Amino acid sequence: MSKTALQFRHNGRDVAIFVDGGTNLLVALRELIGDMTPKFGCGQGGCGACSVLIDGELHLACLTLAETVAGRSIETLDGIKQGPNLHPLQRAFADNFAAQCGYCTPGMLMAAKALLDRNPQPSRAEVIEAISGNICRCTGYEPIINAVLAAASSRARA
Amino acid sequence: MARHRGRGIASINYPIGMNLGGDPSQALVHSNPSGKFTVSLSSIDLGQGMKSVTRQICAETLGVPVEDVYVDTADSDTGPHCMGSFASRGTHRVGNAVMAAAKEARGVMMEAAAEELEVNAADLETDGRGNIHVKGAPHRSISTKDVAIAAQFKQGKTISGRGIFLVPLSDVDPETGEMSPATCYAHACLVAEVEVDDETGDVAMIRMDSAYELGRALNPRLVEQQLVGGAWMGISHALYETTEPYYPVSSHGPRDFVEYLMPGPGDICPHDIAVLERPAADGPFGAKGPGEMCANPVLPAVANAIFNAVGVRIDKLPITPEKVLRAIKAQGGARPQPRR
């Protein structure tokens, strides 16, 4: 099977891999790069567990043809810590007990980050809209919404 | 057109654990030479907080800070037998097993400490901050770390414990159904307020007020996670979910998360919860288990609220807008019941 060479930035580092035709970005990240933070939840674009940022925009890795990210910058949950410190969103998710099984958490955090990166002071309705593509089966969403709002206000205070 | 509000209630109880084949779980607790403890389980944390609640139970029983305990779950080589994470049995059954194991380990720890302090073990107590001292004489103290070192390198003792909690099988009388299905029961009552659109049958959740009795909230934040998330699942079961929308016709099953309906973050409502604690005689620190029962009162409370709002009874789940609309049309329009 012929493979295509592919280079892109992964959490600030340049990486190069060879992909089979049709490989999606989720498989590329997990199986070829070894970044297990994006999760497989459906492969249909319906759950958001594989959400990543491509050039700062929220995308679903499972619906992204890997070779379309050539030369672009991919950010996953693995890259959002600030040095040894948690990102304010990670802290807020923890403080608000916004994770139970934890499987949707990486995607939720990326969706929330995509929001706060361009709208640092969102309303509750904007938070709801921002996470609407991400399914959580455990929490009932309320703690997640509160966590994102808390992260926004902690950043405002900082 | 009009939108009508209504309130409905439901009250329930729920059995803790399973009764079939007996209901055992085991736990192992051991200390490393620094006085840090590992709990080995084959139980599963599927989000409910198994690791966290057994960690607190172990720390409380040992008398050490929670940071000194780590729970390792679900390895069939290292974790002793557990029936599994279902039937609301985690907190109660596994919690009891961990408690028993931690008690045994504590016994050895206190003996070892007694030997070091040259007192009787019965005269010692833990301060919960990592020290063991003579009752009434806090200055005659030794750290759990020093006890662990002494036990390992000097005394030749293993600070460890084994625990099992078994609810033996209760036979069922085939003729009468006489049986002991559970050892304790959790309780709840929930009030749901809804708004019903009498032209479309849409039902919107407005708010919920509830009281849940769980024996003891071993960790109120974990309890809150279960109750908030569980009530959401209750709303979902009441109004949205099924794999067979035209049951018992089996067609048109959903294939993805757009077709499988669950309330989104824009469909949720405020939920004000009170937790009551009537300790169960056989629960770890009296605890029962909130995991499953939290969804149950929501379904009927919502159905009853819909009746209060528009006067129709929907007895088939899920209560889709179509069922509500058909019922409203069949009775010739909404018939709001007295507000309550």
Added chain:
Amino acid sequence: MPITVKTFGSAGEAASALSSDRAARYLGGGTLVMRALNEGDISISTIVRANDHALRRIDAAGPRVTIGAGVTFAKILAERDLAFLHAPARSIGGPAVRNMGTVGGNLFAPNPYGDFTVALLALDATVTVQGGFGARNVPIEEFLQSRDRQAGSLVISISCQKPTNSEAFRYRKITRIRPKGGSVITLAAYVPLSSGRLLDARLALGSMAPMPIRARAAERALEGRPLDASSISAAASAITEGTSPVDDALGSAWYRREIAGVHLRRLLSGQE
């Protein structure tokens, strides 16, 4: 067979590649084709892409707007001159899907997807299609009727006339789930008033037939009349004429018929 990805610099080349290979599918935003591949659809063995800037261009300055087929919903939402299309664009997926899904792909999305197309149908858009032998313009209604046979051709762009004011174009997607849910029914109404009377009103419905359709009987009920309770009521009574909704996981045909008129009335009379 392994999958081959073919990337072209121009839409024309891509269209040729597409029309010459029955197992080829054009990859737009990925929400349809990648999903199919993930689900084991082995009928696709070639993915065709085009890096043609024309596909991502928006020309919205004048009275007639042209939107490249590869324009995403997020791009539409970022374009102030396309404010009339913001409601339909916002109704698609969640933020990630809006960053990926394209206007061209939406034309091919089966129920319960494809809501943006309902808006374009009410706007009587024109679809520019690149076949093996050059581009041609197809009225959207005609395009949709032959959609199943369009697999070998490539949509280049969509164009339509801007509504004269914000009241003249209305859109509503009825979902069970908020804020992101599949369509129970989707309504789009082009209701321009000329001297207080409706002229060339167009109503389009999603999820009321295998693909988006015009509600011509209801349009006739509005034509030449003021937009008032009486004309709205007449249109609402006629809204299901010619529709063929089906039972699916989101709602039954009966339910869709029952509520179509209610929601049309609410949409046209400005109620929630």
Added chain:
Amino acid sequence: MLELRKDIFADERDDNLKEIGKGTQRQDMLGHVTGTSTYFDDHKLQGMLHLKVVRSVHSHARLRRIETTEAEQSQGVRRIIRGADVPRNLNTLLSLINFGKDDEPSLAVDKVRYKGEPIVAVVADSPREASEAMAKVRIEYEPLPTVFDVEDALKPGAPVVNETYPKNTFTYYEKYDHQKLRFGDVERGLAQADHVLEQRYQMSPIEHAPTETNGSIAAPDTNGRYTVYTSTQALFFSVDTCAKILDVPSNTFHFIGGTVGGGFGGKVDTITEPLCILAAMLTGRPVRYVLGREEEMQYGPPRGAERIYITDGVMRDGRIVARKVRAYFDSGAYTRLSSYAAVKCAAHLPGPYTIPNVYGDVYCVFTNRTPATAMRGFGVTAMDFAIECQMDKLAHIVGMDPMEFRILNAYRDGDMKAHRREAKNTALIECVQVAAEKAKWPLRDEFKRASSRQGGGGARAVVPAATREAHAPTVAAAQQRTVYDRAPATAPSREPPPPPPPRPQAPSHGAARFSSVFGTRRR
């Protein structure tokens, strides 16, 4: 918002605790927010193969021929697995605790009993190659008549779904086709009631929909063992089930799990592990078998459907004097866990209320749909829906406030429950009182004063002498009867005027509350 009501039952608790009762952060939270919690699928193994199953396209059919030659030669295919390759191709989950007969193959051999039933497993280098090979598996079906309705399945002449249970019902105690509950004389209670309400309730199947689908990875380990990463909710159930199906000692396996992306009951059935391990055994390579989302939704086991009939007898003053229940659990084509749900459900009757005459028949029924399994609230959720809707209707019929109606009928410490065990540690009344307070729902003082700890026991603690099978009752002439599928009448003109509000039912009166049930006095 969560409020701890420490004031209630404070005298029963010792709150002098250090770690218990604190809102300590979850041990796994840091892993969750950093994405480093390790789920079964987060293991990358060298040379991993992918397993997919070919599923039945019919709900019920004889398998005339399964042809896999072409599939075996398909590119990238390492192994095709058929039913004959499974060492013990018949199992039932609860056989591990001696409950029920083996009734389900890992891979169907001569017959399929639900749409989506696995027939052939394909093990290939990539998911794509597995899909291509699947398309080359040829299966000839001979469709058979199907049954999808639980009551149709019980009719004479209904298609037999599962030959292990030819009457389409699970067999209890080797003699009954249902689980019984008998307490008191329900027909007599119903006959004497002022109102009888008969209703039917139904719950459709529900999917657990965990964000992580069911799956496992099995890999040959050193020394002849197999390491298995799994999403199971019940580790040793899975270990022992695999040992049984694969006919090897259980210590052949090293199962690793424990961090699972949601379960809710849907990961108890051990549906991926046996084939995944078998594939690893047959190929000598690591194998991954993960359900896709559509597979999970359609062929992963759901919370089974239930149909419930309830007939209640209530007195005008609000006392429920009889509750008769007939319930059907739709088990789908195989038993899995529904057999146990029926037992649990029977034990749950009549809900958290003290009712002197209770009668229950609970059936576990086989139909041609996806086998059902446990889910959050197993055996109880639908019954609670039915009972609590029924309670609301009964309160409405007798003109009582629904909260006060529940307090009036609530079980209390010392009462005898229908499964013949004393009620202890009850707290339903207090939950109703606190919920009323939260919701600003007015309760009259006597109901605010009621307590789970008072008014129980005495006559209420007695197992009724007469336990009777159902028999033709003599119905009181004045009785109001409301039947299925019709909303209960609300004080129609022909009915006597609504009763006066119930007299203060001081808890201490409890012992005498049921006196009229066994006598002839009517108010």
